[in-house]
Each structure stands twice: as C-alpha cells, then as structure tokens.
Amino acid sequence: MTDPGTRPADDWWRSAVVYQVYPRSFADADGDGTGDLNGIRARLPYLADLGVDALWISPWYPSPLLDGGYDVSDYRGINPDFGTLADADALIAEAHALGLRILIDLVPNHCSWEHPWFKAALAAGKGSPERDLFWFRDGVDGRPPTNWPATFGGGAWQQIDDGQWYLHMFDISQPDWNWDHPKVIEEFDSILRFWFDRGIDGFRIDVADSMAKDATLPDVPVKDGRPTQDKYVGNPFYDQPGVHTIHQRWRAIADEYAGTPEGPRVFVAEAWLSPPERLAQYVRPNELHSAFNFDALRASWDAKDQREVIDRSTGSLWAVGAPATWVLSNHDTIRHRTRYGRSLQDALEGAGVVATDLELGLRRARAAALLELALPGGAYIYQGDELGLPEVEDLPEEVLDDPVWERSGHTNRGRDGCRVPIPWSGAEPPYGFGPGEGQPWLPQPADWAPLTAEAQVGDPNSHHSLYTAALRIRRDHAELGExxxxxxxxxxxxxxxxxxxxxxxxxxxxxxxxxxxxxxxxxxxxxxxxxxxxxxxxxxxxxx
Structure with missing residues (x-):
C-alpha cells in the first residue's frame, strides 16, 4: 500500500476529518432564529482553528422544511431562509481560502411534493409522462400497491384524489424518484455538474442504497405482525443492484474534474448496511469514494464489540481499496454523549424514555473521540461533538419539528434533540446563536452556559481543547490518518x-x-x- 504521507493531494478524502454543519442550527447571522450561510461564513475561522479538513453541509436547497431540508423543491438553489447562491459562492471561496473543502448533501431518492416536476405529475393525471418520473400506481382492491413500510412510520404509499397512489419511502411529503427513467438520470447528472462547476469538493449521498427499486413491486415479509423494515438481501427497495449502476455513472462525472485546481470531486455514502461486506460494494474503485461506518456508531461500549467492528469494517473496505470512515454522531442519531451514558439495549432508544448518566457519557465520549481519531481512515465530527453537547430530551411537544413525531402517532419524539442550535457564547439562551435575544427555532437548555464555545476555547481541560489537541496531533503525526x-x-x-x-x-x-x-x-x-x-x-x- 502507498505510504499515506506520499499520497497526492487529490487523495485528501482518504484521511480527512470532516465537520458536519446542520445549517438551521449552526449559526444565525440575520437574527431570525434560523441558521444561515452567512452564519457559517462567520464561523469558518473557528472551524479552521479547530483543525478539521472539510465541512459537510446538510441540505441548503429551497425546501418547505417538512423534513429538515431533505425534502428538496429545487436542487439548484439555496433556501431563502439560509441565503442566496451568491452567499453559497462566497462560502465556498472563503472556506477554500482557509484550506477547508466543502461537501454538500445530495438527496437523490426523493424530492419534496413542492418540486415542480411532482406538482406537474399530480396535475397531469393517470398514464401521463409526468407521472412516469415517480412511482405512481393503482391500488389493489382498495389497498396500496404493496405493503412496504415508510421509514418515518406508517405505509409507504399515499393515495391521491384520482385514486392512484404514489410511493414515499420516508415522509408523505417526499415522493420517490423513478430511477428507471432516463430523464431522472440525466437531471441528476446535470445537478452534479451544476454544483461541481461552482467549486464544491464533493457530495454526501443521502440514503445511497435506496434509489433503485424492484419494479415488480413484491411485498416484504411480515415480522411481528408488521411489514419488515429490515434491509435483508433481496429487499425490493434497499440495496438493489441498480444502485451501483447509478454510482458508477456519478463516479465517472466526478472524475471528469481531475484536471481542475480543486482536483477530482468525491462522494461519501450514507448506507445503513450490515455486514460491512455489503457496504464495501459501494466503495469499489469505480463507485463512491467512501462510506460512513455506522456499525461503529451502533457498537456497544465494550472492547470485544468495538474490536470486532473495527476489524470487519477495515478488512472489508481495505479489500476493495477504500479507507474506513468513522462517525460517532450525526443529525439522525442520539448524540453520543447521551448514548454512551446508557446501557446497550437502551442506547439508541428515543428521547426521554430511558435513564442516562451524562457524566459517564461525557467520559466515554472523550475516550471515544480519541479512539475514533486514531483509527485508520477518515472521520466525521457532528456539530457540537467538539463541545460535548448532550441530546436534548425534554423539548416541549409543541416545538417538535421532525416528521417522525407525527408519522409515529406521537410515540417517537424523533431527531430534534440532536438538532438544537449550537451555543456559542453568553450565559443564557440564545447563547450567541444569533444577534439579539431572539430565541432560535428550537429552544436551547437553560444549563448550557458551561458548554458554549466561548467557555471552552482556550480552557485546557475542556472538551473543545481535547478535540483541538487531537486534531493537531493527528495532522502533525505521519502515522495517523490513512x-x-x-x-x-x-x-x-x-x-x-x-x-x-x-x-x-x-x-x-x-x-x-x-x-x-x-x-x-x-x-x-x-x-x-x-x-x-x-x-x-x-x-x-x-x-x-
């Protein structure tokens, strides 16, 4: 294997530490309570000083925000709540000037029901070319076309006024694209090039294992009285062979940029697949560049379990020439400080339903950070990880925004607890999240003053200083990284x-x-x- 220290700069992604920004909750420049691109721009020096190599910015596109921006209505624009295309261009340029690369989200499985193509499909009627871009089907004896479950709860089909049903593997507001249609394929080719040409360095691919569907629409098995959501081999809507054809096409487009000043563009896959050998198929040399190691995120706080995950993940990825990519938290999971303060069986359960020892969780979170950053490959840091933020488990029901809350019939509080805006400074909310005293879109706890960036930067004993020191050592020590x-x-x-x-x-x-x-x-x-x-x-x- 090539010595990591001699690899060309184009291979930066093989050992990069990437910081995830959830734009609604990172920093608010205009004081409206919602984070924005100019807020991110103002905090770029903070991120450069932290020592990360790149930013991954969760969806910044126009969206009704019924699923936090993962319901996209325009793939070539910026949500007006976040700013403008000019702001995005400035953010990319300023990040590059600081030595930071920019990855953005691509959401290719589904769009928003506000997307012009879906609105046209609804208006066009049965059998129209417009409906062929999505999965519109007639029902069977008054029932949906299949028994497929939606990830956010309930069934995956929604009936419309003319009697047909459309497929939404997530929220009702997120119709699935039909990736068997050449117009969809060509549209996403164009979207990739639009953003690559603006200077972004790559994409994180949302649910990268989901775009292809078995067009015969078989039912899934019933487990414990309900259609299973297990990603078993042969599942008709996950990990279908056709996803690899899509990824190979995208890799070829990314490689077209090899001669540009920024170098070839890259992809990281979100694919919750086990065992690691299945995930490794997504990062073969002609497919995506890397993939999140979610088995590590789900592993218990136990030496045996951790070693087994590390061995299986690295072994399967190295076999196809790909680096491992480690992650402890993200915008979809309970923050690991809280998770590590729980027993294994309770670790990934919903907010407020199990006992948590946050001091134990903090000790383990500090230990886990150093373990993650010492492992071979790249690593991802979710915003606030470096501050030791816990999950906010007591958000009032009236502020809950995640569609999981409604789709589950108010039995699952969803993911809002890890999306509470970042505390930057001061002794009380909004902790410098935005100018003035206006409260952000999700309320912050009253006891977060010791966790602000201002309180921690420069304190040698703080969680932030642990991350800063670790990233400095990792950057300076030739034997770390890949x-x-x-x-x-x-x-x-x-x-x-x-x-x-x-x-x-x-x-x-x-x-x-x-x-x-x-x-x-x-x-x-x-x-x-x-x-x-x-x-x-x-x-x-x-x-x-």
Whole structure:
C-alpha cells in the first residue's frame, strides 16, 4: 500500500476529518432564529482553528422544511431562509481560502411534493409522462400497491384524489424518484455538474442504497405482525443492484474534474448496511469514494464489540481499496454523549424514555473521540461533538419539528434533540446563536452556559481543547490518518490497544484502572493518568 504521507493531494478524502454543519442550527447571522450561510461564513475561522479538513453541509436547497431540508423543491438553489447562491459562492471561496473543502448533501431518492416536476405529475393525471418520473400506481382492491413500510412510520404509499397512489419511502411529503427513467438520470447528472462547476469538493449521498427499486413491486415479509423494515438481501427497495449502476455513472462525472485546481470531486455514502461486506460494494474503485461506518456508531461500549467492528469494517473496505470512515454522531442519531451514558439495549432508544448518566457519557465520549481519531481512515465530527453537547430530551411537544413525531402517532419524539442550535457564547439562551435575544427555532437548555464555545476555547481541560489537541496531533503525526493498525495482543481483555508505527492508542473499557504500557511520550489523554494507570472509560495516545 502507498505510504499515506506520499499520497497526492487529490487523495485528501482518504484521511480527512470532516465537520458536519446542520445549517438551521449552526449559526444565525440575520437574527431570525434560523441558521444561515452567512452564519457559517462567520464561523469558518473557528472551524479552521479547530483543525478539521472539510465541512459537510446538510441540505441548503429551497425546501418547505417538512423534513429538515431533505425534502428538496429545487436542487439548484439555496433556501431563502439560509441565503442566496451568491452567499453559497462566497462560502465556498472563503472556506477554500482557509484550506477547508466543502461537501454538500445530495438527496437523490426523493424530492419534496413542492418540486415542480411532482406538482406537474399530480396535475397531469393517470398514464401521463409526468407521472412516469415517480412511482405512481393503482391500488389493489382498495389497498396500496404493496405493503412496504415508510421509514418515518406508517405505509409507504399515499393515495391521491384520482385514486392512484404514489410511493414515499420516508415522509408523505417526499415522493420517490423513478430511477428507471432516463430523464431522472440525466437531471441528476446535470445537478452534479451544476454544483461541481461552482467549486464544491464533493457530495454526501443521502440514503445511497435506496434509489433503485424492484419494479415488480413484491411485498416484504411480515415480522411481528408488521411489514419488515429490515434491509435483508433481496429487499425490493434497499440495496438493489441498480444502485451501483447509478454510482458508477456519478463516479465517472466526478472524475471528469481531475484536471481542475480543486482536483477530482468525491462522494461519501450514507448506507445503513450490515455486514460491512455489503457496504464495501459501494466503495469499489469505480463507485463512491467512501462510506460512513455506522456499525461503529451502533457498537456497544465494550472492547470485544468495538474490536470486532473495527476489524470487519477495515478488512472489508481495505479489500476493495477504500479507507474506513468513522462517525460517532450525526443529525439522525442520539448524540453520543447521551448514548454512551446508557446501557446497550437502551442506547439508541428515543428521547426521554430511558435513564442516562451524562457524566459517564461525557467520559466515554472523550475516550471515544480519541479512539475514533486514531483509527485508520477518515472521520466525521457532528456539530457540537467538539463541545460535548448532550441530546436534548425534554423539548416541549409543541416545538417538535421532525416528521417522525407525527408519522409515529406521537410515540417517537424523533431527531430534534440532536438538532438544537449550537451555543456559542453568553450565559443564557440564545447563547450567541444569533444577534439579539431572539430565541432560535428550537429552544436551547437553560444549563448550557458551561458548554458554549466561548467557555471552552482556550480552557485546557475542556472538551473543545481535547478535540483541538487531537486534531493537531493527528495532522502533525505521519502515522495517523490513512494506513493500518496492529493490535497489541497482550492487552487485558477489557482494553483495546493498537499501534501504528511508533504511535499507540489505548482505550480502557473496563471497570478498573489499567497500567499503561511503556512509552516515550504521553501525547494526549481523555482523562488524567493516576499513578501510571489509565482510568476506566479513558483513552491515551502514546509514542514508544
């Protein structure tokens, strides 16, 4: 394998640390309570100082925001709540000037019911060419065409006034594109080039395993009395062979830009697929560049489970020449500080329904950050991870915005708890999120003053300083980033220890302190070392 230190700059993505910005909740420049592009621009120096390599910006397109922007009504514009195309151009240029690359979201499985093509399909009627761009079908004896379930709850088909049904694998407001139609294929070719030509460095592909459907529309098996949402092999709407043809086409378009100053454009896949061998098919040399390792996000806080996930993920990805891409939290999952403060069976449950030890969660979150950033490959940081933010589990019901809340019949509070706006400064809400005292679109907790960026930047003991130090060491240490690891097989059963050249990472998952192995220099620890012992729920970086 090529030494990571000798790889060309075009391969930056193989070891990049990427910071996810959820634009509604990052920073508000105009004081309307909603984050915007000029707010992001104002905070670019903060991100550069943090030490990340790139930003991934969640959907910034025009949208009714019925699913946080993942219901796109115009793929070539900017949501007026966030700014303008000129603001986006300025953001891209200013980020590049600071050495930061820009990835944006592509949402190819579905659009908004406000998209002009879907509105035209509704108006055109049965059998029209306009309806062929989506999945319109007649029902069967008054029932939907299939028993397919929607991810956000309920069935995946919605009946309209003329009796036909349209497919929406997510919310009712998000009709699925028909990727068997050449016009859809050509439209997304054009969308890719539109943004590549404006200078973005790549796309994160939303539900990258979902665009292709089995056109025979078979039912899915019933499990525990309900149609299954399992992504079993042969599922008619997930991981169909046709998705690979789409990705290969996109890879060819991205590679067209190899001769530009920014270098070839890149893709990262969101595909919740297990085992890792299935996910690896998405990052073969002629497909997408990388994919999130969600098995790591879902792994329990346990040395054995963590090692198994690391081994299977890296092994399957290295077999196809792709790097691993690690992630602890994102806009769809409970923040890992909260998740790690729970038992395994409760870790991914909904807000407010299980007991959580946030101090335990914070210790583990610090340890997990160093473990993640020491692993081979790239890593993603969700906004607020670097501040140690917990999930907000007591949002008033009247402010809940996630469609999961309604689609579940008010039984699942959804994902709003990880989307609460970032606290930047001050002693009370809105914590500098925007100018003035106006409250943001989701309320912030009254006890977040110690978690603001202002309170943490420069404090050597803060969560932010841990991330800053780790990213500096990672950037300066040639043996981190892409590469391989070697397990230290003499480590205790509850300890994960691996080496990468002269670098060693040790994480104590056990209940008792453990002696550190011999070392030359203690680079960084998530918790203070006591008498040469690494405390429980802690990680140390060493050289030897």
């Amino acid at each position: 590469g391989r690891l070697t397990w230290d097989e003499d480590a205790p059963a509850d300890v994960l220890s691996f080496t990468r050249g002269s670098f060693r990472c040790v994480t104590n998952f056990g209940a008792a302190p453990t002696p550190l192995p011999p070392y030359d220099e203690l680079l960084l620890t998530s918790t203070a070392i006591v008498d040469g012992q690494l405390p429980p729920d802690a990680t140390a970086w060493l050289t030897f």
